Amino acid sequence: MKHTLSVLVENKPGVLTRVAGLFARRGYNIDSLAVGMTENPAISRMTIVVDGDEYVIQQVTKQLDKLIDVIQVLDITSEQYVERELILIRVNASPSVRGEIMQIVDIFRARIVDIGKDSLIIEATGDLGKINAIESSMKPFGIMEVVRTGKVAMVRGPKNDNE
Amino acid sequence: MTVQTLKTEVIGNGIGGITKEKVEIEKERMRGADMVVRALEDEGVQVVFGFPGGAVLPLYDALYDSKKLKHVLTRHEQGAVHAADGYARTSGKVGVCIATSGPGATNMVTGLTNAYMDSVPVVAITGQVPLSSIGKDSFQEADITGITLPITKYNFLVKSVEEIVPTIQKAFYIAKTGRPGPVLIDLPKDLTLCEAEYNHNGNFDIPGYRLPEMSGNGVLVKVVDLISQAEKPVICAGGGILKSGSEKELLALAEQLDIPVAVTLMGKSAFPENHRLFLGMVGMHGTAYANYAVSECDLLVGIGMRFADRVTGNVSNFASNGKIVHIDIDPAEIDKNVITDLHVVGDARAVLSRILELAGQKHLPAWNGKIAAWKEEHPLNYENKGEGLKPQFVVEKINEITGGKAFITTEVGQHQMWASHYYKSVVPRSFVTSGGLGTMGFGLPAALGVQIANPEAVVFDIAGDGSIQMNIQELCTAVQYQLPVNVAILNNRYLGMVRQWQELFHDSRYSQTDISCQPDFVALAKAYGCDALRVDNEEDVLPALEQAIASPKPFVIDFWVEREENVFPMVPAGGSINKMIRG
Numbered sequence: 001m002k003h004t005l006s007v008l009v010e011n012k013p014g015v016l017t018r019v020a021g022l023f024a025r026r027g028y029n030i031d032s033l034a035v036g037m038t039e040n041p042a043i044s045r046m047t048i049v050v051d052g053d054e055y056v057i058q059q060v061t062k063q064l065d066k067l068i069d070v071i072q073v074l075d076i077t078s079e080q081y082v083e084r085e086l087i088l089i090r091v092n093a094s095p096s097v098r099g100e101i102m103q104i105v106d107i108f109r110a111r112i113v114d115i116g117k118d119s120l121i122i123e124a125t126g127d128l129g130k131i132n133a134i135e136s137s138m139k140p141f142g143i144m145e146v147v148r149t150g151k152v153a154m155v156r157g158p159k160n161d162n163e
Numbered sequence: 164m165t166v167q168t169l170k171t172e173v174i175g176n177g178i179g180g181i182t183k184e185k186v187e188i189e190k191e192r193m194r195g196a197d198m199v200v201r202a203l204e205d206e207g208v209q210v211v212f213g214f215p216g217g218a219v220l221p222l223y224d225a226l227y228d229s230k231k232l233k234h235v236l237t238r239h240e241q242g243a244v245h246a247a248d249g250y251a252r253t254s255g256k257v258g259v260c261i262a263t264s265g266p267g268a269t270n271m272v273t274g275l276t277n278a279y280m281d282s283v284p285v286v287a288i289t290g291q292v293p294l295s296s297i298g299k300d301s302f303q304e305a306d307i308t309g310i311t312l313p314i315t316k317y318n319f320l321v322k323s324v325e326e327i328v329p330t331i332q333k334a335f336y337i338a339k340t341g342r343p344g345p346v347l348i349d350l351p352k353d354l355t356l357c358e359a360e361y362n363h364n365g366n367f368d369i370p371g372y373r374l375p376e377m378s379g380n381g382v383l384v385k386v387v388d389l390i391s392q393a394e395k396p397v398i399c400a401g402g403g404i405l406k407s408g409s410e411k412e413l414l415a416l417a418e419q420l421d422i423p424v425a426v427t428l429m430g431k432s433a434f435p436e437n438h439r440l441f442l443g444m445v446g447m448h449g450t451a452y453a454n455y456a457v458s459e460c461d462l463l464v465g466i467g468m469r470f471a472d473r474v475t476g477n478v479s480n481f482a483s484n485g486k487i488v489h490i491d492i493d494p495a496e497i498d499k500n501v502i503t504d505l506h507v508v509g510d511a512r513a514v515l516s517r518i519l520e521l522a523g524q525k526h527l528p529a530w531n532g533k534i535a536a537w538k539e540e541h542p543l544n545y546e547n548k549g550e551g552l553k554p555q556f557v558v559e560k561i562n563e564i565t566g567g568k569a570f571i572t573t574e575v576g577q578h579q580m581w582a583s584h585y586y587k588s589v590v591p592r593s594f595v596t597s598g599g600l601g602t603m604g605f606g607l608p609a610a611l612g613v614q615i616a617n618p619e620a621v622v623f624d625i626a627g628d629g630s631i632q633m634n635i636q637e638l639c640t641a642v643q644y645q646l647p648v649n650v651a652i653l654n655n656r657y658l659g660m661v662r663q664w665q666e667l668f669h670d671s672r673y674s675q676t677d678i679s680c681q682p683d684f685v686a687l688a689k690a691y692g693c694d695a696l697r698v699d700n701e702e703d704v705l706p707a708l709e710q711a712i713a714s715p716k717p718f719v720i721d722f723w724v725e726r727e728e729n730v731f732p733m734v735p736a737g738g739s740i741n742k743m744i745r746g
Binding site: 009010014017018021025043055058059062063065066067068069070071 | 308309312313316317320337369370371372493494495497498499
């Protein structure tokens with residue numbers, strides 16, 4: 001099962017390497033990892049989606065917690081939370097299909113952010129389901145390139161860093 | 164070094180009138196290199212092991228003036244880190260070692276991994292090329308913080324002269340607290356030449372480093388309930404007992420509840436081996452009775468140990484007739500290798516003290532009677548028909564002559580297991596061996612650290628002829644610093660443990676394990692300036708040992724033992740521990 005871990009780390013060089021190295025060394029699989037600074041510039045938040053059974057998730061959590069640069073590990077999978085991912089899709093778009101693509105883009109409340117001679121770049125944000133849906137709906141037109149940020153997540157309600 | 168005295172005039176506005184006081188704050192400006200030396204002194208360090216080089220020239224220049232720090236020049240950086248490791252294990256202090264950048268630093272990698280696997284508090288300081296040269300593949304540049312990332316508890320690359328002292332403070336704190344481990348500080352050369360103000364105080368913040376909180380009383384009550392209900396309990400004690408200094412509590416608990424105690428290799432010397440409740444070592448080369456007891460017990464209490472594969476064998480059959488309680492300071496060890504029924508996170512000493520308060524008295528005559536019968540029926544022994552010198556006999560004699568009160572270090576292989584079987588340690592922390600990593604070449608440099616930490620003690624490195632050659636250059640260090648360590652080489656002209664596996668599992672095809680081509684160890688030891696003897700028969704063993712112990716010089720005894728003697732009992736890798744090959 002996929003778990004979403006919200007991990008606070010010190011914002012300094014080498015921390016990402018330590019986290020990534022831990023996953024590699026112990027044979028855990030990262031589905032996605034997104035990292036950025038928090039409201040406190042000394043601290044970054046990593047949102048890590050990891051696939052594994054209960055044993056693996058428990059080990060991942062404990063081993064992450066053991067890293068000295070890791071300040072807090074929260075498994076928010078069972079919490080109410082907002083998740084978002086951003087995707088950029090470069091899709092084949094000859095003038096004859098552009099209208100159709102634009103309709104789909106509207107349905108997903110996505111945006112066209114660049115137009116080339118025979119292609120468009122589409123930007124969409126949303127949860128995993130929406131991102132996967134827009135990606136697959138573009139497939140028939142011919143996807144040239146995809147860039148995804150990985151998921152970021154925030155627990156609903158009041159700030160719960162200390163939970 | 165310049166001393167600047169700042170006179171600060173503080174005018175306080177006291178209620179009873181105006182008060183004036185002059186506060187003199189001494190701020191010393193010094194080079195980064197001098198800061199390192201001073202900070203080490205302020206951490207209470209008395210001895211450092213190391214080897215100089217280009218990137219640590221300023222640091223060695225500063226060491227030249229130190230009155231408080233004794234520097235021990237090993238002949239290889241690996242020797243320095245093993246010596247610091249042996250020093251740390253037997254002194255209870257942090258072991259400190261120094262190497263230069265590049266190859267100096269990479270030579271420390273094995274030693275750091277060794278300290279990491281066995282949870283030994285070591286601080287390693289490596290020189291690094293100047294900050295401006297980092298990343299340019301400069302001469303003797305190696306990304307040592309990158310290399311040692313997975314084999315240190317933590318590491319630092321210092322980026323400014325102001326960071327030097329706080330970094331050293333953090334390194335010592337991290338190395339010695341919680342589950343101990345090695346910490347590396349990589350120090351660019353230019354920073355050691357910059358000047359700044361020295362400021363050593365306890366103020367540092369490591370936001371992500373929290374010492375594990377001890378489990379609450381509720382779980383301890385449950386543990387005590389399980390123990391009091393158990394009819395066939397076994398305690399398995401690991402290195403955590405020795406690290407937390409809880410051997411007295413362990414002994415008290417075992418006696419109060421009449422529970423037999425098995426040890427892991429790292430736990431050897433945590434429980435007096437002449438005690439009636441002592442089971443010996445458990446696992447791959449455990450005693451038959453320890454392995455039978457663990458396999459049949461209805462409750463196994465693992466304390467300060469991590470259920471390593473050498474202990475458990477086939478995990479699914481390990482202690483499968485009983486419940487498992489795990490007590491350890493590292494939460495990440497809980498349920499990692501063996502899924503436990505109950506666990507307590509905490510320092511072994513604190514946890515054992517609480518359990519002792521809560522637990523009642525108990526007598527287990529039936530269970531201990533059964534174990535006594537196993538001991539009778541399957542003792543630890545070897546055949547000695549007198550056709551040649553048996554390695555086990557040599558270890559027995561070392562045990563006899565020292566009364567189990569010497570400090571023993573070992574290399575890795577057959578001799579290590581014979582030492583663990585036939586040397587009966589009675590002094591806590593007196594058996595120093597490479598348990599987790601299994602590092603050949605550990606014993607001799609470790610013995611130097613042990614001897615420095617315990618100047619009056621008798622120290623023996625029980626070695627093999629293969630392992631001793633991996634760091635034999637440290638004999639020179641022993642001679643230079645007049646360390647009267649004794650090296651007992653159990654010389655079978657084989658890489659014996661590998662040969663044993665080849666005999667048992669590869670049809671005696673001795674691929675690359677015959678090392679009959681070897682130096683004359685007596686001549687070699689003498690060339691280094693040690694005293695040395697060769698012994699190839701039983702009668703000469705005791706006199707040779709007596710001579711070695713009496714000698715003020717480092718002493719090497721080359722014991723020519725039977726070539727194809729095997730270590731038994733033995734559980735084949737991955738087998739169940741109650742299914743032993745008995746020889």
